[in-house]
Amino acid sequence: MSGKVMTAKDALYEPPGPRTKKKILIGTVLSLLSFAFLLALMIRRFYLTGQLDPKYWFFFGRLSTWRFIAKGLIGTVEAAFAAGAMAFAAGFAMMLGRIGKSRFLRFAATVLVDFTRGVPTLLFIYFFFLVVPQFGWKLSAFWKITLPVAISASGLVAEQLRSGVNAVPKGQREAALSIGMTDRQTFYRVIFPQAIRYVIPSLIAEMVIVFKDTTFAYVVNFPDLMQNAKVLISNYDALLSIYLVVAVIYILINYSLNRLSTKAEKLLSGKQKQGS
Amino acid sequence: MEKDQNSSVKPVPVIELRHVDKHFGQLHVLKDINLQVKKGEVVVVIGPSGSGKSTLCRTMNRLEPIDSGEILIDGEVIPEEGRELARLRAKVGMVFQSFNLFAHKTILDNVTMGPVEVLRKSKKEARQEAMELLKRVGVDSQASKVPAQLSGGQQQRVAIARSLAMHPKAILFDEPTSALDPEMIGEVLEVMTRLASEGMTMVVVTHEMNFARRVAHRVLFMDGGSILEENTPEEFFTNPRTQRARDFLNSIQNH
Numbered sequence: 001m002s003g004k005v006m007t008a009k010d011a012l013y014e015p016p017g018p019r020t021k022k023k024i025l026i027g028t029v030l031s032l033l034s035f036a037f038l039l040a041l042m043i044r045r046f047y048l049t050g051q052l053d054p055k056y057w058f059f060f061g062r063l064s065t066w067r068f069i070a071k072g073l074i075g076t077v078e079a080a081f082a083a084g085a086m087a088f089a090a091g092f093a094m095m096l097g098r099i100g101k102s103r104f105l106r107f108a109a110t111v112l113v114d115f116t117r118g119v120p121t122l123l124f125i126y127f128f129f130l131v132v133p134q135f136g137w138k139l140s141a142f143w144k145i146t147l148p149v150a151i152s153a154s155g156l157v158a159e160q161l162r163s164g165v166n167a168v169p170k171g172q173r174e175a176a177l178s179i180g181m182t183d184r185q186t187f188y189r190v191i192f193p194q195a196i197r198y199v200i201p202s203l204i205a206e207m208v209i210v211f212k213d214t215t216f217a218y219v220v221n222f223p224d225l226m227q228n229a230k231v232l233i234s235n236y237d238a239l240l241s242i243y244l245v246v247a248v249i250y251i252l253i254n255y256s257l258n259r260l261s262t263k264a265e266k267l268l269s270g271k272q273k274q275g276s
Numbered sequence: 277m278e279k280d281q282n283s284s285v286k287p288v289p290v291i292e293l294r295h296v297d298k299h300f301g302q303l304h305v306l307k308d309i310n311l312q313v314k315k316g317e318v319v320v321v322i323g324p325s326g327s328g329k330s331t332l333c334r335t336m337n338r339l340e341p342i343d344s345g346e347i348l349i350d351g352e353v354i355p356e357e358g359r360e361l362a363r364l365r366a367k368v369g370m371v372f373q374s375f376n377l378f379a380h381k382t383i384l385d386n387v388t389m390g391p392v393e394v395l396r397k398s399k400k401e402a403r404q405e406a407m408e409l410l411k412r413v414g415v416d417s418q419a420s421k422v423p424a425q426l427s428g429g430q431q432q433r434v435a436i437a438r439s440l441a442m443h444p445k446a447i448l449f450d451e452p453t454s455a456l457d458p459e460m461i462g463e464v465l466e467v468m469t470r471l472a473s474e475g476m477t478m479v480v481v482t483h484e485m486n487f488a489r490r491v492a493h494r495v496l497f498m499d500g501g502s503i504l505e506e507n508t509p510e511e512f513f514t515n516p517r518t519q520r521a522r523d524f525l526n527s528i529q530n531h
């Protein structure tokens with residue numbers, strides 16, 4: 001899944017010449033062929049093991065099944081966007097700490113960034129699921145999944161924002177200061193608006209990770225796509241068929257996010273270069 | 277603040293440096309610099325590469341901090357930081373070798389940014405004045421483009437307009453034409469010459485000796501972090517006092 005994502009992104013950086021176009025065409029045909037081959041292999045395997053039996057598929061003909069899947073999908077999207085927004089806010093604050101003048105804040109932010117990046121999301125989830133309630137803090141399932149996913153992503157967001165800030169040429173800051181802008185004005189009016197343009201594509205790509213992390217929602221019983229899939233599996237005693245459909249949905253989400261990221265990248269770099 | 281001459285006191289210099297010293301690590305880049313720039317004066321700073329010209333220029337609005345000494349704008353000492361520093365910086369414009377226009381803003385917004393954000397002028401008023409300034413430097417037709425769409429010469433003229441929009445007491449130029457093609461150098465120098473004739477106080481670091489000869493009231497020759505020679509342009513170019521200045525002038529004339 002992620003391998004496909006990478007190549008799609010990398011290939012689109014430079015406009016391809018006629019030779020590259022030919023190579024891309026050959027590559028596309030080859031990968032389509034091997035994909036078809038694998039698919040055929042899989043279907044054959046399914047057939048041999050009886051997975052194509054109607055009892056594993058008939059419920060996909062029911063509206064209620066799709067409604068249930070849609071509900072889960074909405075849960076996933078809500079959780080992912082909430083977590084994404086919180087990760088952005090927290091990451092922004094950490095980034096400010098890291099580039100700020102206060103030594104203590106710089107240190108604290110660095111520790112936070114390394115900590116949130118280093119600890120697996122699942123551990124944060126268990127923390128909110130098992131430890132936090134012991135202190136009498138009652139959280140709904142929604143927060144039990146979104147808070148840890150957000151925390152887990154925040155350090156990465158902070159570092160992406162910081163790399164954007166560092167990519168803004170030094171002269172921009174000097175020009176702003178020289179017309180009498182304060183450090184604050186310089187940052188919010190000149191530096192950050194340019195920095196965010198540099199990193200929007202990677203921030204969108206980061207959402208892919210957030211989406212994937214929300215699949216841990218089953219741990220806290222939050223009805224996301226994954227959790228609802230599990231319910232369907234136990235109801236119909238059908239594992240492979242349901243996971244297959246759900247996987248396709250996740251792939252579609254992440255694929256569109258990656259398309260969006262590449263598009264944003266082209267649009268924004270074009271804008272800064274030609275301005276139209 | 278500004279009492280002017282009628283009280284028979286000496287006019288306050290627009291920019292004054294008193295015993296300014298600065299190091300970059302071990303390197304002593306500015307050595308006991310003393311300098312006064314009077315109102316309406318055009319001071320050209322020349323000297324070999326690495327002599328500290330840019331650093332001198334940048335200390336004048338404290339883009340570079342100094343180790344010791346004082347820098348005064350309009351008689352007020354520039355503090356190390358804070359709002360007061362920003363307020364005094366606004367009085368001294370700066371034009372950079374690499375233009376440094378705000379890349380994410382249109383040409384018009386580049387010029388209105390200071391008046392709106394710093395002087396708290398209304399957008400409408402700022403726009404009106406910006407258009408007049410852009411006309412004065414001959415790029416008003418480009419107002420709605422972004423910097424990257426303009427030639428270097430046009431960008432540098434916009435940078436000058438951006439400085440002027442703050443109604444500065446003085447403008448510092450750090451090699452404003454060094455990044456330009458020969459055809460564009462002329463258009464920028466022309467704008468600068470006009471500014472000088474209108475009485476703008478200017479400190480100009482440049483390698484354009486003809487400009488220095490024509491426009492400067494005073495030439496400073498720097499080498500090794502010191503001002504080695506201060507002279508009128510006629511004297512400096514025909515009869516430099518120091519051997520180093522003679523060597524420098526020879527070296528640039530021969531190439």
Ligand SMILES: Nc1ncnc2c1ncn2[C@@H]1O[C@H](COP(=O)(O)OP(=O)(O)OP(=O)(O)O)[C@@H](O)[C@H]1O
Pocket residue numbers: 300303305323324325326327328329330331332
């Ligand atoms: N930020 C810095 N850190 C360390 N050393 C620096 C820094 N900026 C400048 N220097 C050094 O200080 C000295 C003076 O630099 P400065 O840029 O003022 O020279 P200049 O006279 O403007 O030269 P040029 O004609 O090449 O622009 C040089 O030796 C330079 O390498």
Ligand SMILES: [Mg+2]
Pocket residue numbers: 329330331451
């Ligand atoms: Mg220089």
